[in-house]
Amino acid sequence: MDKLIKLMPKVPEAELLSLYGRVCKDEQDSVRMHAIDCSVSFSQNLSPAKFFSQVNPLIKKLGEDKSWRIRYMLADKIVDLAQAIGNDATKDLLLPIFAAFLKDTEAEVKTAALNKLPEFTQHLDAGLIVSKVVPSFAELQKESTLYVRSALSEHMLSICPIIGKQAATTHVLPVFLLLLRDENSEVRLNLFKRLEDLNKVIGVDELQTSLIPSLEELSKEKNWRLKIQLIE
Numbered sequence: 001m002d003k004l005i006k007l008m009p010k011v012p013e014a015e016l017l018s019l020y021g022r023v024c025k026d027e028q029d030s031v032r033m034h035a036i037d038c039s040v041s042f043s044q045n046l047s048p049a050k051f052f053s054q055v056n057p058l059i060k061k062l063g064e065d066k067s068w069r070i071r072y073m074l075a076d077k078i079v080d081l082a083q084a085i086g087n088d089a090t091k092d093l094l095l096p097i098f099a100a101f102l103k104d105t106e107a108e109v110k111t112a113a114l115n116k117l118p119e120f121t122q123h124l125d126a127g128l129i130v131s132k133v134v135p136s137f138a139e140l141q142k143e144s145t146l147y148v149r150s151a152l153s154e155h156m157l158s159i160c161p162i163i164g165k166q167a168a169t170t171h172v173l174p175v176f177l178l179l180l181r182d183e184n185s186e187v188r189l190n191l192f193k194r195l196e197d198l199n200k201v202i203g204v205d206e207l208q209t210s211l212i213p214s215l216e217e218l219s220k221e222k223n224w225r226l227k228i229q230l231i232e
Helices: 013-024 034-045 048-063 068-085 087-101 107-115 117-123 126-141 146-179 185-191 195-202 204-218 224-231
Strands: none
Touching: 013 034, 013 048, 034 048, 034 068, 048 068, 048 087, 068 087, 068 107, 068 117, 087 107, 087 117, 087 126, 107 117, 107 146, 117 126, 117 146, 126 146, 146 185, 146 195, 185 204, 185 224, 195 204, 204 224
């Protein structure tokens, strides 16, 4: 079906939309899952008016699907949708879905959304990022699941050049400092992967009193792979 959508108008649009509607409402997770790729294809091949009238309502329902696997797949494809429908439509349609994914009950969904954070926020302005995305960081930092905290620490700093120094200092830096004290060395080390994004807007002088002790502690790690990453 995904391939057939790309053949429009040779394949009747109305019939494909009807099939798509039935797939989205199917009882089986494994069937509804295929609606995600179809949604991306429709966004790339339908006119904006038809996309918003026919596909948009069903994407919203997929974002609230009872199956975490469906929500996970939509989180994984959300950047593809954003690129296809443009920034204005992303703010109206996809941002509420993305913000909900960051607060999802399933760790896998939250991790998938965080992994898309750097690319997805390129389609948003600073005000929306600060008001709709950043508030989730404080709770995500307390997440018991390691790979959620790891994804947060790896990608969180990517938004700093967009939101600017004041917002980064007020909203991101406190979470950054808490993650620097995380019990897991992988989480702490991930913060250094995108440190330049924070350094661009805040400056290393304001960070050094927090960074140096953490670097010293990480240098004592027994895992040689972590030590290599730290040196790099």
